[in-house]
Structures are given as C-alpha cells and as structure tokens.
Amino acid sequence: MADRKMAAPQMTLPKKPFGWEKLIVTILMIAGILWSAGETNVDIPMFFANFDQFMKIFDQMMSPDWSYTSYVIAPLIETIKMAVIGTTIGALVAAPYAFLVSRNIIQNRFVTGILRFILNIIRTIPDLLLAALFVAVVGIGPVAGIITLAIFTFGMVGKLFYEAVETIDEGPIEALTASGANKWEIVRYAVIPQVSSYFVSYFLYAFEINVRASTVLGYVGAGGIGVFLQQALGQFRYDRVSIMVLVIFAVVLVIDYVSLKTREVLM
Amino acid sequence: MDATNKKLPPRERKNEWPKYLAWAFVAALIIWAFVGMPAFAIKPNAGQIGGSIMSGIFHPDWAYVYRGDGEDLVSTLLQTIAIAFIGTFISAIVSLPFAFWAANTKHEFWLVTRSGKFLLTAIRTFPEIVLALMFIKAVGPSAFAGVLAVGFHSVGMLAKLFSEAIENLDNGAGESVTSAGGTRMDVTMLATIPQLLPELISNTLYRFELAIRSASILGIVGAGGIGTPLIFAISARAWSRVGIILLGIVIMVTLVDFISGSIRKKLI
Numbered sequence A: 001m002a003d004r005k006m007a008a009p010q011m012t013l014p015k016k017p018f019g020w021e022k023l024i025v026t027i028l029m030i031a032g033i034l035w036s037a038g039e040t041n042v043d044i045p046m047f048f049a050n051f052d053q054f055m056k057i058f059d060q061m062m063s064p065d066w067s068y069t070s071y072v073i074a075p076l077i078e079t080i081k082m083a084v085i086g087t088t089i090g091a092l093v094a095a096p097y098a099f100l101v102s103r104n105i106i107q108n109r110f111v112t113g114i115l116r117f118i119l120n121i122i123r124t125i126p127d128l129l130l131a132a133l134f135v136a137v138v139g140i141g142p143v144a145g146i147i148t149l150a151i152f153t154f155g156m157v158g159k160l161f162y163e164a165v166e167t168i169d170e171g172p173i174e175a176l177t178a179s180g181a182n183k184w185e186i187v188r189y190a191v192i193p194q195v196s197s198y199f200v201s202y203f204l205y206a207f208e209i210n211v212r213a214s215t216v217l218g219y220v221g222a223g224g225i226g227v228f229l230q231q232a233l234g235q236f237r238y239d240r241v242s243i244m245v246l247v248i249f250a251v252v253l254v255i256d257y258v259s260l261k262t263r264e265v266l267m
Numbered sequence B: 001m002d003a004t005n006k007k008l009p010p011r012e013r014k015n016e017w018p019k020y021l022a023w024a025f026v027a028a029l030i031i032w033a034f035v036g037m038p039a040f041a042i043k044p045n046a047g048q049i050g051g052s053i054m055s056g057i058f059h060p061d062w063a064y065v066y067r068g069d070g071e072d073l074v075s076t077l078l079q080t081i082a083i084a085f086i087g088t089f090i091s092a093i094v095s096l097p098f099a100f101w102a103a104n105t106k107h108e109f110w111l112v113t114r115s116g117k118f119l120l121t122a123i124r125t126f127p128e129i130v131l132a133l134m135f136i137k138a139v140g141p142s143a144f145a146g147v148l149a150v151g152f153h154s155v156g157m158l159a160k161l162f163s164e165a166i167e168n169l170d171n172g173a174g175e176s177v178t179s180a181g182g183t184r185m186d187v188t189m190l191a192t193i194p195q196l197l198p199e200l201i202s203n204t205l206y207r208f209e210l211a212i213r214s215a216s217i218l219g220i221v222g223a224g225g226i227g228t229p230l231i232f233a234i235s236a237r238a239w240s241r242v243g244i245i246l247l248g249i250v251i252m253v254t255l256v257d258f259i260s261g262s263i264r265k266k267l268i
Helices: A002-010 A020-039 A044-049 A051-062 A066-099 A109-124 A126-139 A142-166 A171-178 A181-218 A225-234 A236-264 B017-035 B044-058 B073-102 B110-125 B128-139 B143-167 B171-179 B184-221 B226-237 B237-265
Strands: none
Touching: A020 B017, A020 B073, A044 A051, A044 B128, A044 B143, A051 A236, A051 B017, A051 B128, A066 A109, A066 A142, A066 A225, A066 A236, A066 B017, A109 A142, A109 B237, A126 A142, A126 B044, A126 B184, A126 B226, A142 A181, A171 B226, A181 A225, A181 A236, A181 B128, A181 B184, A225 A236, A225 B128, A225 B171, A236 B017, A236 B128, A236 B237, B044 B237, B073 B110, B073 B143, B073 B226, B073 B237, B110 B143, B128 B184, B143 B184, B143 B237, B171 B184, B184 B226, B184 B237, B226 B237
C-alpha cells in the first residue's frame, strides 16, 4: 500500500507551464486563416462542384498532341540559351559585388549597408513581374528574358556568395595582412581560393532554377517556350500545353542531373 | 640550411582530367549559348521608356495607395498576402500524407519512396501559371483560383522538405519512450511530434515567403492579387502607378520575409 502511494506521483509526466505564447500564436493563426479565407472567397464545395471542368482539361492533357513536339524544340533551345546567358551574366556581376558587401573584406559599414540594401530590394521582386517590365522597356523577345534572368541570378548568387565569403577562415587574411599585402592581393590569395568552389556550385544551382523560371517568362513575351505555352493556352489547346509541360519536365530532369554531376566533379 | 628547404613541396598529383573536362563542358555550353543567339535586338526607344519607368518609381502615384474601392494598392496587397497564407496552409495539410509517402525510412519499399519523390518533382515542375489557368476554368477568374494554384503547386516543394525532415528524425527519443513502456501512441505524441513540429512549421514559413512572390505573379492570368493591377498599369504605360505598385511589393515582401525569418530563427 505504501509503495503504491510513493510510486503514484512518478507515473505522471511533469506538468508543463501553461504556454501563453503558444495560445496567442494559435489564436493568431486561426484568425489569419479565417481572414484569408474570407478575403479570397475560398469556397471548397464550389471547387468540388466544378471539379468536372478541371478534369475536362486534365483529360485533354492526357492525350498530348505528339505531332507538335517538333515545333517546340527550337523555342526550347532558345529557352536553355536564355538561361545560360542570363545565369552567366548575372553570376559574373554578382561575384565582385559579393566581395563588396562582405564585412570581412570591406570594413566600411556604410558602403556594405547600402549595397546590401540594393541587393535585398532586387531579391524581393518576382521574376515574372521583372520580365513584364523589361518586355515593356526593351520589347518582346528573348533579350527581356535574358535581362530578367541576369538580374534574378544577380540577387540569388550575390546573397549566397557573400554569405560564403563571410564565413571563410580568417587565418590566411591575417597572414597576408601581416606580410603587407594590399586589398587586391588579400582577395586574390586568401579569399578566392577558399570560395571558388562555392561560386561554381551556386552558379550551377542558379542555372537549374533559371531553366525552370525561363520556361514561363515567355508568357509575358520574354522569349523561349513560354511564348508557345501562352499561345496554346489562349487557344485552349491543352493537348499542346501538355506536350510542352512534358518536354519542360524532361529537360529539367536532364539538366538537374548534368548539373549535379558537374558539381560533384568540380567541387 | 640546405637548398632543398627553400623550395615548396611539390604539389600533390591528382587525376585532374575529370575537372578539366567539366570546365571545358561549362565553357562550351556558355559559348554555344552566346554564339547561337539572335542579335540583341532592343527597341530604339528603350532608353526613353526606361527613363520614364525610373521617374515613375521616384514619383509614385500616392493617390492609389488607398481609395476604399477594393481595387487600390492596400486592398490588393492584402489579398495577395491572403492568397499566399491560405494557399500555404492548404498545401501544408495536403503535403503531410505525400511527405510520409516519399520519406525514405527503413521499413519502406524502395518503389514507394521513388514513386513519391518522382511525383513531387513532377508537381514542382508543372508551371504554376498553367495550373492557375486550369483552376480559373473550374472556379472562375478569382482569388480563389490563385489560392488553389498556390496550394497545389507548393505541395511539390513542401512535401519534399517535410519528407527530408521525417528522414532526418532521430530515433533515440522514440526508443527511450518505448523502453520506458510507452505505447506507439506515446511515441508519436512524446517523441515524433515534438521533434518534427518545429521543423515542419519552419519549412511552411519558408514556403510562405515564396508563396507571397507566387501570389503576386498569378494576377497576370487573372487569379487575384497585386499582379492584375500591375499588368494593367504596365500595358497602359501608367509608370507612376507601376512605381507605387513596385514599391508596395518590395515593402510587403521585405516585411513578410523579416517577420517569417525571425519566427524561423526562434523555432530552430
């Protein structure tokens, strides 16, 4: 009897303090969901009522127009070229910029602060909106797509690369400073050897993302296979849309694989 | 003292050929892309238009910020956030079963995992705009179509992140619950969920940051949000309107990234 009384308190878990924070977050979440659902007129029953409309399109996509394949090869190649050029230009501009915003290389907080601010602003604008803007500026065609991808890459690679530069081993920098090296020599002999493999990796990563992004840029007129995608969607030719989706899928898979293997060899 | 010490030791000789080949491949790819590209044709008045856009950005149309008619900047930005929020929420729920399907845990048959991962890659690659247009066919050109597009497209990435979190789960906590006499239910409630939940919430918040960007694009095809007024303003060449909308998007994305980022830092 006494034993049981002793053991009883240990059978239960220690009581947790009441989590006010959790309660508030949960209430906020539920309020957010209810507000968003009202704001966007979410009507799930209506979606299921009209689900046959969705399935109709899906059915058409299930019987692709294979004869259209030969027409999409040329724009597909243009898309890949856009991605290569955009990634190359963007990454080449991003590399020196990343050194300028790294606080272990440029000690002036004011300079790095302003340059980082610009980089962050560039990163906030979605790619397709950028493309729509550049189509308005330079005209319909792949050039608008290339500029968009270059700016998009600049934002992405710039951020990843300066974070890599800021986490390098400071030892070689100190050693070179102690032996009287100037800024350029420090970057060349202490920083670049440590980060060059990161740069290659980020370049290939950006390329993978850009191939995906470039396939829809044509929707707003920025060249590549997206132009054809937009036409087919406008004509409700979902059999052609599905061919393009399949071709894009195949290309993305191949490019991801090639990029992965290249990265493995180069790292 | 002797001459040998003055020389650097010889470099280690590795087989460098695969490296050279990979470099040559990358270089060839870049040259191929530049050579085959048609001339860089740019509209003759590009500089002028670029100038007007810049002046539009510096002289934004402040009157558009709030008009109270539901079509102004604040209302459409709020709608964009709402699309991303509820879309991400739907996608987080849909992602859970997919994540368990694709997670490579030891008692899983390899074909199950592989097919799950393949399906998720297919969802990720399916262009979000096409998906939005398909949903517009079903529910009409509204913000709800945008919600469905964000909700389904996000599954591709979110379920992948979830499945990685499940794969990285530490078995130790679960084993100690079992050894203390816990049932399967106890293992789930006391070991699995407490470990998994912060990771899942963090992944969802990260996906929410990306969904905000998607939601501001989908308006281009009529699926609600800030994209619709932006595309109208661009085609009407109303650059000061474009300026204020861009300003609004930059502020919205920065704020959301900041808030979501600080919550994520607290979680992990």
